[in-house]
Amino acid sequence: MNETVVKINNVSFRYDQKNVLQDVNAHIKRGSFTGLIGPNGGGKTTLIKLILGLMKPDEGTIELLGQPIHTFEQWNRIGYVSQKSNTFNKGYPATVFEVVSMGLTAKIGCFKFFTKKHREKVRETIRNVGLEQYMHENIGNLSGGQQQRVFIARALVSDPELLILDEPTVGVDVKSVQHFYELLHYLNQENHITLLLVTHDTGVMTKYATEVLCLNQTLHFHGNAEEYEALSEQDLSKIYGHPVNLVVHDH
Numbered sequence: 001m002n003e004t005v006v007k008i009n010n011v012s013f014r015y016d017q018k019n020v021l022q023d024v025n026a027h028i029k030r031g032s033f034t035g036l037i038g039p040n041g042g043g044k045t046t047l048i049k050l051i052l053g054l055m056k057p058d059e060g061t062i063e064l065l066g067q068p069i070h071t072f073e074q075w076n077r078i079g080y081v082s083q084k085s086n087t088f089n090k091g092y093p094a095t096v097f098e099v100v101s102m103g104l105t106a107k108i109g110c111f112k113f114f115t116k117k118h119r120e121k122v123r124e125t126i127r128n129v130g131l132e133q134y135m136h137e138n139i140g141n142l143s144g145g146q147q148q149r150v151f152i153a154r155a156l157v158s159d160p161e162l163l164i165l166d167e168p169t170v171g172v173d174v175k176s177v178q179h180f181y182e183l184l185h186y187l188n189q190e191n192h193i194t195l196l197l198v199t200h201d202t203g204v205m206t207k208y209a210t211e212v213l214c215l216n217q218t219l220h221f222h223g224n225a226e227e228y229e230a231l232s233e234q235d236l237s238k239i240y241g242h243p244v245n246l247v248v249h250d251h
Contacts, residue, residue, distance in 0.1 A: 003030040004063075005162050005194050006051055011060035013046055020046050022218050024060070028211070030161075033188045033195045035209035037202055039240045042216040044198045048166050051196075052080060065161065079103075079155030079163040081148070083170045096142070096150050097135050100126055103154035125157040126150075128191075129183060145176020149183065156187070163187070166198045177201075181208055202236070205229070214239045 006028040013021040021043045028034050038044050049055045050062060053069050062069040065077060100122050101114065126135050129149040134142060139150055148168055155163055165184070169177045185208050187193045197209070205212050205228050212228040214221035220239040221228065 004028065005030050005065060006196070007063040008047075008051075009061045009063075011047075011050065011057045011062060013043070013050065013055070013057050019217060021050075021057075021215075024215070024219050026213055026219055026222055028162075028194065028196055030194050031188075031192055032211045033184070033209050034197070034211040034213060035205045036196060036198045036213045036215060037200065037205065038215040038220075044215055045166055047215065048164060048196075048198060051164065052078070076158040077161050079158070079160035081151050081155050081163070081165045081168050083167050091140055094139055095136050096126060096131060096139055096153075097122060099139050099150055100153045100157055103157040122157055125153045128156070129153045130179075143176060144172045145180060148172060148176075148180060152183070152187075156193075160193070162194045162196065164196045167200065168197075169199070169201070184208065216240065 004027045006026075008024055008026045011021055011024045012019070024043075024047065036044055036047070046055070050057055051064070051069075053072065053075075056070075064072045065074070101118075104114070104118055104122070123132075123135065126132055129152055131146060131149055131153065134146065139147060142150065151168075152163075152165075169180055172180065181204060184195055184197065188195050188208075197204070205225060209225050209228075211224055212221065213219060214228075214236075216239055221231070
């Protein structure tokens with residue numbers, strides 16, 4: 001549990017000479033459910049892009065699974081789910097099975113044929129996210145919440161050790177959001193997948209997360225869920241730069 005999966009050391013990043021991230025230090029422990037929260041424009045998505053190797057920090061270093069990110073090549077060990085449900089092309093001609101199968105490409109190669117074992121792995125992953133009955137349904141016919149489960153399955157099918165989710169519930173109805181968080185909790189507790197969730201739902205932190213990072217250009221808070229829950233609304237307002245009302249989800 002104490003092994004560090006992501007290590008961020010003194011990371012700074014600028015867009016057109018404007019500071020977006022300044023001297024950020026953080027670590028994500030194996031087996032944790034870490035929530036990354038903060039205001040719009042606070043640098044959350046930028047930090048995710050740096051962790052995914054899509055951009056390079058201006059200063060500082062990042063390590064993934066014990067390796068410097070500039071030498072890291074085993075990307076099948078990292079799963080990623082973005083804000084797909086509100087931008088996905090509902091006319092995309094692919095079934096749930098076909099979309100989830102795409103997640104195996106990085107592991108087996110673009111031009112390799114799927115074996116019986118690969119197809120069973122896809123079916124098993126779809127069952128694990130509760131979509132077995134929709135396996136051969138066109139993904140465009142699914143609700144936003146169901147589509148996000150498909151994208152989670154696509155990320156999970158290669159058996160990643162870390163799953164990163166960047167505001168995945170944008171555009172998803174309230175009931176589906178609850179089921180979505182329960183699925184993440186199950187994956188963390190039962191499948192022992194390390195989760196990094198970017199969210200604006202501060203209440204999620206009090207129910208599901210084990211660790212919390214509060215980011216607004218710099219890292220204002222890094223601690224466990226109990227320490228986060230002990231923060232006052234005044235503390236959070238200082239982090240966000242405006243008044244914040246803390247919402248606690250029922251346990």
